[in-house]
Amino acid sequence: MKLENDLLLRAANGEKTERTPVWVMRQAGRILKEYRAVRGKLSGFIELVQTPDLAAEVTIQPVDILGVDAAIIFSDILVVPEAMGLPYTMEEGVGPFFPKTVKSETDLNKLKTADEDSLGYVIDAIKVTKKELNGRVPLIGFAGAPWTIFCYMIEGKGSKTFSNARKSLYKDPAFAHKLLDKIADSTINYLKGQISAGADIVQVFDSWAGILPTEQYDNFSLKYISKIANAITEVPVIVFAKGAYGSRKTIGEIDCDVVGLDWNMDIVESRDLIGPRKTLQGNLDPATLYADFNTIKSETRKMIDQFGKSRHIANLGHGVYPDMDVEKVKCFIDEVKEYSSNL
């Protein structure tokens, strides 16, 4: 089906667009009262992720309410470890918790490599979403980067230092590579499943990129992101490695189409490091949306001026915070559209 609005895909492919496309990380979520209404009827976040009709409903809400140029499937990066054999729970305000973690070679060998069908509820949610979106905007699929998933599989929960995950890179690099490779293979299958079901573009989120020294990051994370990017040939690939300041040049060499910048990455410096052949995505400081409307507009214009009109997908530099005012989020989106149209 031909998309009515394919700005995001054309920008990802480096084609000229009439204006800069825009979406917002965590656009489907607690900022929307319509989301909270759906969520309030369920036992928890994971039930929402696992109920395709409702996941599709909240995926589409920001398209209707905020006017973003893409939907992103409502899901969680931790469905991959679940599909590999490590179920998790998610407590409001506490975060994810895995009762079982990977402590040994035996644990590792017990893990399955996820296949295209192993996350049926996400695949179904994508199918429902595509049908209901009816070609209005592209649908973004996503997965966590192997390094970030590895952190949770070793640690079992969030951590300030992820020192156990980091320990394993130094103590047993062969073990770490084996697990990372298994996660990468699972992620490739999973993303291919999402694409078969209808995802028009996919994003790989590396939330914990910033904790590794550059050399280790290249060796234990980018290596596997690169494997994924090489394997996904069907649709464009976005790589968002939060905090990977020292690896931007290397990320520019990966076979991906779009590189996401966090809010602390200098735009001009990043373009210089990444080179002219990638589309950049980002990167307004999410906290800007706490400011007044005029400040949001002027900061948005400043950002667009720095990125320039081509090869840019506007976004925040991180997910929107749950307590943010929808009208402020909308102000950012509207300003991107209006200002970039007149450039």
Place this chain on the structure above:
Amino acid sequence: MKLENDLLLRAANGEKTERTPVWVMRQAGRILKEYRAVRGKLSGFIELVQTPDLAAEVTIQPVDILGVDAAIIFSDILVVPEAMGLPYTMEEGVGPFFPKTVKSETDLNKLKTADEDSLGYVIDAIKVTKKELNGRVPLIGFAGAPWTIFCYMIEGKGSKTFSNARKSLYKDPAFAHKLLDKIADSTINYLKGQISAGADIVQVFDSWAGILPTEQYDNFSLKYISKIANAITEVPVIVFAKGAYGSRKTIGEIDCDVVGLDWNMDIVESRDLIGPRKTLQGNLDPATLYADFNTIKSETRKMIDQFGKSRHIANLGHGVYPDMDVEKVKCFIDEVKEYSSNL
């Protein structure tokens, strides 16, 4: 009193030294069984901080056991908000909690500016430590940077995003500046008190430097660190701004003597940005100490080669993790001493 070992002070002042001085952030703490023995007799961390004889005892332990070239007074950055009128509790594995936070101008106006005498227990601990150190090595005093203290005063506890603290910078910058300035004045008084009591050098820790966009970091954090550095003329000042990748050039222009690098800051790039006139401190990845002895040695040598022999104080790029093996920490320290002696 003349110090037997003044390597750290000479390096801080840019003088030539026979070898590279070395200490370790969080050297006094849970890595040492001798620390755990003292701590185990008390009700909690805060009682230890507030008991001068015991704080002095654990301050000196790493000098005896690890052979570091400096002691750092055992205390906490959160004693400053406490002295300003916001007491806190510290729960093992949970972190700090402030029952009262700063929510309004009224709250702000109620806060005291700490004076030199308001943290008597730290001052006393420094006096006892100096006496018992008996000139063996210098004693480092310290405080949190105003921005990091501000985060806790607004948020009341740790946070992944410190979104409330960040919100206030956008919503009411005048309020934020007023509070930051009050914290800076308190910190100056507090550090001057530490220096009067015997601290030979002081370090300002900006733990949450990395969450602000560069322009805001310069405006809301470095401005106040600079005020502190200008006011402290008695002893050298170390500034450690974790994650402030975009502000290294600006930090190089502050009137401080030493700039701490975190483990992800490229050494050569940092020297280039900061310039030749500061001593650099750091920055081995703390997780390296999970590796085998040979790896620790080779990574330590690699780090020393990159810094060069002069204007360097060796350290980890962040605090040592509590579960690390003392022998590995010692291996790092010994290797710095031996390898740099032969350069």
